[in-house]
Amino acid sequence: MVSARQAAYLQALGVDVYVPRSSPPWQTEVAAEVDAPAVPAVAAPARVPAPKPARAPSSIVRREPIALPDIAANLDWDELRAAVVACQRCELHATRTQTVFGVGNPQARWMFIGEAPGAEEDKQGEPFVGRAGQLLTSMIRALGLRREDVFIANVLKCRPPDNRDPKPSEAVSCRGFLERQVALVNPTLIIAVGRIAAQNLLATETPITKLRGKVHSFGAQAWPVVVTYHPAYLLRSPGEKRKSWQDLLHARQLFGRLEQESASGGRA
Numbered sequence: 001m002v003s004a005r006q007a008a009y010l011q012a013l014g015v016d017v018y019v020p021r022s023s024p025p026w027q028t029e030v031a032a033e034v035d036a037p038a039v040p041a042v043a044a045p046a047r048v049p050a051p052k053p054a055r056a057p058s059s060i061v062r063r064e065p066i067a068l069p070d071i072a073a074n075l076d077w078d079e080l081r082a083a084v085v086a087c088q089r090c091e092l093h094a095t096r097t098q099t100v101f102g103v104g105n106p107q108a109r110w111m112f113i114g115e116a117p118g119a120e121e122d123k124q125g126e127p128f129v130g131r132a133g134q135l136l137t138s139m140i141r142a143l144g145l146r147r148e149d150v151f152i153a154n155v156l157k158c159r160p161p162d163n164r165d166p167k168p169s170e171a172v173s174c175r176g177f178l179e180r181q182v183a184l185v186n187p188t189l190i191i192a193v194g195r196i197a198a199q200n201l202l203a204t205e206t207p208i209t210k211l212r213g214k215v216h217s218f219g220a221q222a223w224p225v226v227v228t229y230h231p232a233y234l235l236r237s238p239g240e241k242r243k244s245w246q247d248l249l250h251a252r253q254l255f256g257r258l259e260q261e262s263a264s265g266g267r268a
């Protein structure tokens with residue numbers, strides 16, 4: 001059921017491919033779809049930013065957008081990048097080597113959002129580098145995409161000292177930048193990478209085990225979000241890689257459905 005290309009990437013992920021007899025319903029559905037044609041090319045022609053969606057799949061778990069100071073609304077990419085570089089909205093500006101804005105295709109259909117830069121990211125100025133970054137790249141490839149086709153960002157643009165978790169106040173301070181990034185990219189689907197990213201994006205304290213396998217929404221335009229484990233966690237807990245593969249299958253199936261709805265006018 002899995003193509004040779006996907007099998008190669010799954011091997012890189014350390015995942016043995018099989019479909020358990022008691023697969024959850026969504027897993028069975030997507031497993032049956034693995035042989036389907038590859039997802040549409042991500043490096044798509046320029047897209048005009050979409051207006052507010054007319055509707056979203058009924059399965060999306062909606063939360064009211066958080067009212068935030070309008071720190072970045074209406075900024076273009078260059079202005080936004082400059083605003084982040086100059087930002088001193090929280091204490092993290094004092095200890096960063098540099099800000100870590102995000103990388104990738106500014107018109108990507110897939111967006112991956114992690115929690116915050118680590119030591120290596122702080123040094124290089126790019127999110128998801130090092131071993132965890134390599135594993136994220138393998139996960140992206142498992143979806144049939146290239147790293148440069150997607151957009152990768154973090155909830156925080158500056159590194160928390162000693163790799164501590166972001167403080168809620170820091171995430172709130174930085175959220176306007178992330179919301180503007182998402183609005184400029186206007187992705188079809190967001191993957192929240194890891195518990196911290198998911199809980200901050202979705203403004204919830206629900207454990208990641210209960211956030212996985214569902215469709216959530218982020219921001220004023222209710223961009224669809226699915227949740228998976230952070231690659232750093234997968235490196236520490238390789239037994240969980242199978243679950244991350246299930247998450248990717250879920251994401252791929254949802255992406256196809258959202259693109260189909262968009263093409264038929266269901267989602268602007």
Ligand code: SF4
Pocket residue numbers: 084087088089090091092093099156157158170173174
């Ligand atoms: S983490 Fe965000 S809000 Fe805090 S200083 Fe950096 S860019 Fe500004």
